[in-house]
Amino acid sequence: MKSLKKILAATFSMLFLFSFAACGNSGVSSSSGNQGENSSSSAEEGGGTVKSGTIDIFLPIDADSETALKNVGNSYAKMMKGKGVNVRINVRSSQDPQGYITSVDGLLKYPDKQAGDIIQANTVAQYYGTGKLVDFTPYLNSKNPYNENKVWKTTLREDAYRTDDKTQEIYNLSMEGNALVAFYNKKIFAQYDVEVPSDWNSLISALDTLKLAGYTAPLGLNYDAGGLDSNNFNWVQQMYMDQYFRDMIDDAHSQSSDYSYISEIDDVWEYDAADPLNDSRKGYSYNFTRVVNSYFKDGSKYNTKSARYAEMMKNMKKLVSYSSSDYSNSVVRQRFQQDALAAEGKNYELKSRVAVYLLRLDYITDHQKSLGQALGKANGILPISELSQMLGWFPLPAMPNNGGAGAPAADNVRTLGGPDHHPFALVNRDADKTALCMDFLKYLFSPTGFDEYYKHYKNLGKVCAMQCYLKDYTLPAEVSIAGKLNFDGDCSTNPYRLFANWYTENTGIMAPSGKVQTLVNSQIADYLRADGDGSDWASYGANIYNIMADGFSNYASWRKLKWNDLAAYTSANVNYSTDPMN
Known part of the structure; x- marks a missing residue:
């Protein structure tokens, strides 16, 4: 049985490597320094003392985030210099995802x-639990001390500091x-009399209307290799897998005799x-062994051989029928931008346009900048007032x-996102x-720090959404735009994932015939x-199950x-009381 103190805030570790920057990074050199009124940390915190030195920040962010962090660094430096502590803050950025991971x-x-020192570590989660990173x-x-001496975590939303499931630490x-x-x-929706979808049927109706209007492939849902790996088919599929298999959180829930049971919450x-x-x-914990058992046991309602999985994939195939097998994420971006420019009088044929684009909120800033440059706006940025009249979105x-x-287990969909937009981690030095x-x-x-950070975006008139x-x-x-920005729940917290x-x-997990991810994606691609x-999902689902096993x-x-033997998790006498990870 685990203690409440150990996993009170535990959640799924996020594995998305990169998203397009919403609100950037470069180099800051300035003087910065000391802690509010205190110059040393307690022994519980690590026992170090805040003294003059250098902070090296290395993140995969854009130029605007770079400037925003400079603002914070300069403000911090000015304040701390008055306390007699001089700190140099260096900021480096990388806009090469694979190069950043390698670095x-x-x-x-x-x-x-x-x-x-300060890096993005969810790109290298293999170092969690190795002592290389600081547990927050x-x-x-x-x-x-910079927020009325309140306990730090009480000033943050819970998603700001998710606990890694494997190590029960916060990185x-x-x-x-x-x-x-x-x-x-x-x-465009007004031009073709398209109602903003509010349910599945109205979404299909909207896409049908757009096809009748002349769009060849109106939905920006790419299922090329990149889309099947992540952006954007797999991201969308994750949301619907959570809808169909929401009850995994019930079947995997810790029971009184389980190693993972926390009496105070369970x-x-x-x-x-x-x-x-x-x-x-x-308020919830789950037993890892129960997740394995629920997915892999004979007759499971959760794995790819199940009737629910087949029904979900049939609906996913319906969605991609409004897309194109030639789409990549870059092609979809370009065609969605062309759709917006057509609405402003530019000449683009309907067959080269995308009318509905499935992506994350941080795309709004990219769209604002792309349209601003294409339309010749000041500083290459479309004013938020104009953007608000053009761009809409719906869940x-x-x-x-x-x-x-x-039938799906739930009648609601939880979005995919959460705290995966360039989180900060700290290298464990002295x-x-x-x-x-x-x-x-x-x-x-x-x-104060947030004010300094967003000051740059205020000066540019650049949206942060x-x-x-x-x-x-x-x-x-x-920097604000009208529209739904707050979403309750996150599909990635479902242990089914x-x-x-x-x-x-x-x-990178391998099966005898190759990499599991590649083999599975090949089956999905062939089906789509x-x-x-x-209606012919059964053989594909069986193949995927065998690859996973x-x-x-x-x-x-x-x-x-x-x-290591799967039978240990699926036999008639499964051991739920022993932690398989310790």
């Missing part, structure tokens, strides 16, 4: 040979939360598919419940360096491209489980 991997392997837990339980802090939505152009927890926060880790609707064995960096992060995650994770903080009006399509914790209405022993070895 951070090298940094964590040989930290004494490379500079870098004790620091979050300390006071933040990432997030300023903002993302969400996947459906974008459209308001003028005694009172009740399953409620209608509650988008039902599996929030502050993806739930797939229909037609009853029977294929105690004084940790104390200094932590003090800077406390300043950043304060009303994600949920802020600092409680009681309101985005400046100059561990084995949804492939081994999402490590996409095949003729027919999608074949790769389990390698996954178990990577995860360092006690038992």
